[in-house]
Amino acid sequence: MSQTPFELAGSFQVGTVEFVAPDEIKVSLDIEAPESVAMNTGGPRPFPRVNGYLLIPVDEAFLVGQVEWVTVEPAPFPKRRGLQDFGLVDLPYPLRRLRLKPIGTLRAKSRAGEFVFRRGADALPSIGAPVVLPTDSQLRSIVESGEKKRICIGTSPIAGDARVWVDPDRLFGRHLAVLGNTGSGKSCTVAGLIRWSLEAAKQARSDGRPNARFIILDPNGEYSHAFPPDDPTVKTRVFKVNLGNGETSLKVPLWFWNSAEWCSFTQASAKTQRPALIHALRWVREGLTEPAPDTSHEMRRFLRTLVTIIRTEKNKGTPWAEFPKPKAFFEKLEKWKKGLESEIDSFDGDQQTCLQELVHTIESLCAPRRKQHAHYDFTPSEVEKLLAATSAAHSAFGGSESETFPSDVDAPRPFEGASLVRALEASAEMLDVSEHVETLLVRIRALLADARMKRIMGGATETTLEGWLTDYIGSDGAKNGCVSVLDLSLVPSEVVHVITAVIARMVFEALQRYVKLNGKVLPTVLVMEEAHTFIKRYKEDVENQDAAAVCCQVFERIAREGRKFGLGLVLSSQRPSELSPTVLSQCNTFILHRISNDCDQDLVHRLVPDNLRGLLRELPSLPSQHAILLGWASELPVLVKMHDLPESQRPRSDDPDFWDVWTGKNEKGETVTREIDWKTVAEAWQQGSTERSEEES
Numbered sequence: 001m002s003q004t005p006f007e008l009a010g011s012f013q014v015g016t017v018e019f020v021a022p023d024e025i026k027v028s029l030d031i032e033a034p035e036s037v038a039m040n041t042g043g044p045r046p047f048p049r050v051n052g053y054l055l056i057p058v059d060e061a062f063l064v065g066q067v068e069w070v071t072v073e074p075a076p077f078p079k080r081r082g083l084q085d086f087g088l089v090d091l092p093y094p095l096r097r098l099r100l101k102p103i104g105t106l107r108a109k110s111r112a113g114e115f116v117f118r119r120g121a122d123a124l125p126s127i128g129a130p131v132v133l134p135t136d137s138q139l140r141s142i143v144e145s146g147e148k149k150r151i152c153i154g155t156s157p158i159a160g161d162a163r164v165w166v167d168p169d170r171l172f173g174r175h176l177a178v179l180g181n182t183g184s185g186k187s188c189t190v191a192g193l194i195r196w197s198l199e200a201a202k203q204a205r206s207d208g209r210p211n212a213r214f215i216i217l218d219p220n221g222e223y224s225h226a227f228p229p230d231d232p233t234v235k236t237r238v239f240k241v242n243l244g245n246g247e248t249s250l251k252v253p254l255w256f257w258n259s260a261e262w263c264s265f266t267q268a269s270a271k272t273q274r275p276a277l278i279h280a281l282r283w284v285r286e287g288l289t290e291p292a293p294d295t296s297h298e299m300r301r302f303l304r305t306l307v308t309i310i311r312t313e314k315n316k317g318t319p320w321a322e323f324p325k326p327k328a329f330f331e332k333l334e335k336w337k338k339g340l341e342s343e344i345d346s347f348d349g350d351q352q353t354c355l356q357e358l359v360h361t362i363e364s365l366c367a368p369r370r371k372q373h374a375h376y377d378f379t380p381s382e383v384e385k386l387l388a389a390t391s392a393a394h395s396a397f398g399g400s401e402s403e404t405f406p407s408d409v410d411a412p413r414p415f416e417g418a419s420l421v422r423a424l425e426a427s428a429e430m431l432d433v434s435e436h437v438e439t440l441l442v443r444i445r446a447l448l449a450d451a452r453m454k455r456i457m458g459g460a461t462e463t464t465l466e467g468w469l470t471d472y473i474g475s476d477g478a479k480n481g482c483v484s485v486l487d488l489s490l491v492p493s494e495v496v497h498v499i500t501a502v503i504a505r506m507v508f509e510a511l512q513r514y515v516k517l518n519g520k521v522l523p524t525v526l527v528m529e530e531a532h533t534f535i536k537r538y539k540e541d542v543e544n545q546d547a548a549a550v551c552c553q554v555f556e557r558i559a560r561e562g563r564k565f566g567l568g569l570v571l572s573s574q575r576p577s578e579l580s581p582t583v584l585s586q587c588n589t590f591i592l593h594r595i596s597n598d599c600d601q602d603l604v605h606r607l608v609p610d611n612l613r614g615l616l617r618e619l620p621s622l623p624s625q626h627a628i629l630l631g632w633a634s635e636l637p638v639l640v641k642m643h644d645l646p647e648s649q650r651p652r653s654d655d656p657d658f659w660d661v662w663t664g665k666n667e668k669g670e671t672v673t674r675e676i677d678w679k680t681v682a683e684a685w686q687q688g689s690t691e692r693s694e695e696e697s
C-alpha cells in the first residue's frame, strides 16, 4: 500500500509545536523520539542535531526549520498522548525541547516523491502541529535546492551526505569571501573551487577547453604547488620573481603605475611634491622628455607647458590668492619672460610677432610689480589676458587647443625610469619647488637602482601592454590556459602593496575597456589570498595615503564595480575583522571555515541576517575542510564538507615538522634531514645589497 507524503510523514513524527513566532518555533519532543540516532528515515541519521532540519506540515506543504538548540527541561509530568488521567501521580520528567528557525517551504512536486524547496515561509504552523523528520529524499531536496546545479563542491554531513552544488554565475558573479582560522582549509577550498569549476566546465564543453580565466594573487607562493605549470588537467601559467621550471618571470613594468600609485610609493606630499610628480608623469607619458627635433618644436612644447600651467593656476585661483607665497606667480612670469626673450631672434614672421606680443603682455603685467611694496596679486582679467597671448603664440607654432588640455596622466605608455627622474627635476624647477622634491628623487632613484626591483620592472620596452594582458589575463579563448598564478612571495616587501595594486587595477581596467569595446563582459575571477594584508581597513582622513591604503582602494573599487565588468573577487582571509568593511559588505557569498576568535566571530555574525545567526554558533568547532556556505550562491546556508583534494592539488602550506626534524625520521620511518648551508643564504642575501650599492656609486 503506497502512502501519500503526508501520511508517511505521520510515521516520522518526533514532537509537537508549542510556541510560534515569525522567526522561531519551539518544539517539545515526544518521549519516543530518537535520543541520538534516528533509524526510521531510511538510514541512521543523527537526531536531534543542532543545525539539522525538521519539517512541520502546513497547508499543502512542509515548513522547513533548522534546529538552533536542543535542551532538556524538567516537566512536572511526562508528555502523554491522549487524555490526561488525573488519578495518576506523575513524577518530574526530563522533557526535551528544541528551537527551530523557519527557513523555507518544501512542496511535493510530483507523485514520484520529488520535492522542491523555496526560501521563505509563507505560512506558519499552529500550536500542536506535528513536527516530523524529513526523509532522505526530502533532505536532499532541501540541501540540493537551487536551479542551476553546475559545480559540486562537497557534501553536507548533517543532511545525509547530500551533495552540495553551486552555480558559478552566483558564486563568482558577486564576490566570494572565504574566511577562517589558519589551517582551517581556506586555501584548499579556493584551489578546489577553481579546479572543480574547471573540471565541470570541461565536461560541459564539447572540445573540453573551457574559456575561463582565474588570476590568483598569491602572497605566500603556495598555489604553484596546487597548479603546477605542467599540470595536464588544468593549463596554468605561473609567474614568479625567481625563475623555476616552466615558470615565467613576474613582470610589472613601472610605466603601468598610475599617479596615485606613484604618489603613495614615493609618499609625495599633497601640496608641493604631488603636482610636480604628476607633471613629470604626464611629460614622460607623452614622450616630451625626448629631445625635440628642432627649435620650433621645442618652443611649441615650451609654450604648451606655459598654457597648461597658467590654466591650472587660474583654475586653482592662485594668481589672485597666493598666500603664503605671494610672489610665486610673479617670479614665474619673470623667469618665463627671460627665457622667451632669449629665443625671440631665432624665429621670424608670424611666430616672432606672437612671441613679441607675449613678452609685451608679460612685461605689462610684471613692470608695475617690480616696484617696492607692490601688490603681487594678479586680477582674473590679467591672467585671462596672459592666457590668451600664450595660447596665440602656441598656435602660431602649430600647437592646437586640444593639446594643452591635460591628457590622461595614467595611460600606460612606456617610459624609462631615468626619463621620469629627469622630467621630475625639470617640472620641479618649472613649478619652483626644486628644494621640495629631493626626497622624492631619492626614493625614485633608490627604486630604480634596486636590483630586486629591476627584475620585476624590466626595461621600458621589455614588456608590451598587449603581451602583458595576454600573459596575465589570458589569450583569446583561454588558449594559453585558464589559471594564472602570480607568486608575490619574493616581491620586496616595501613594494608588494604597490605591485599588487597595479596588477589588480590593470586587470580591472582591462576588463572595463573590454566591455566598452565589445558591449559584453569577459568573465574573470581574481583571487586574493591573505586579504587582510592587502585589503586592510585604512583611515580615510589621512592626507597622504600609503601604499596599503591605495591597494585597498583598488580592491574596494573592484568590489563595488567589478560585477558590471565581469570581474569576480574571491578573497581569503584569517582575520575578517581587519578587512575593509566596504569590500566585505560587497561580498554576497561566504564560505566560513572554523573561526574561534571573538572579534572575527562578531564580524561574521553581523554580516548575516538575524535568523541565520544560530547556524554560525557552530563556527568555533568546525573541523578543517568543513565550512558553512551561505549567501547568494546557496539557496540556504549549508554545512559543507569540501571534496577531498589529493595532496598534489593542495596549496603547499604544510605545518612545520618539528618532531620529525628533531628525531630525524618521519612516521613512515623515512629519514628526515635538514642540512644547513648559511653560506649560500648569506651570499644570496648580500647579493641584493651589493648590486644595489654598485649602481648607486
Ligand SMILES: Nc1ncnc2c1ncn2[C@@H]1O[C@H](COP(=O)(O)OP(=O)(O)OP(=O)(O)O)[C@@H](O)[C@H]1O
Residues within 6 Å of the ligand: 180, 181, 182, 183, 184, 185, 186, 187, 188, 189, 192, 574, 624, 625, 642, 643, 644, 645, 646, 650, 651, 653, 654
Ligand atoms: N578539501 C581538502 N582536501 C584535503 N585536505 C584538506 C582540505 N581542506 C583542508 N585540508 C587539510 O587542511 C590543511 C590546511 O588547509 P589550508 O592550507 O587550506 O588552510 P588555510 O586555512 O589556508 O591556512 P592558512 O590561513 O594558514 O593559509 C591542509 O594542509 C590539508 O591537510
Ligand SMILES: [Mg+2]
Residues within 6 Å of the ligand: 186, 187, 188, 653
Ligand atoms: Mg592558506
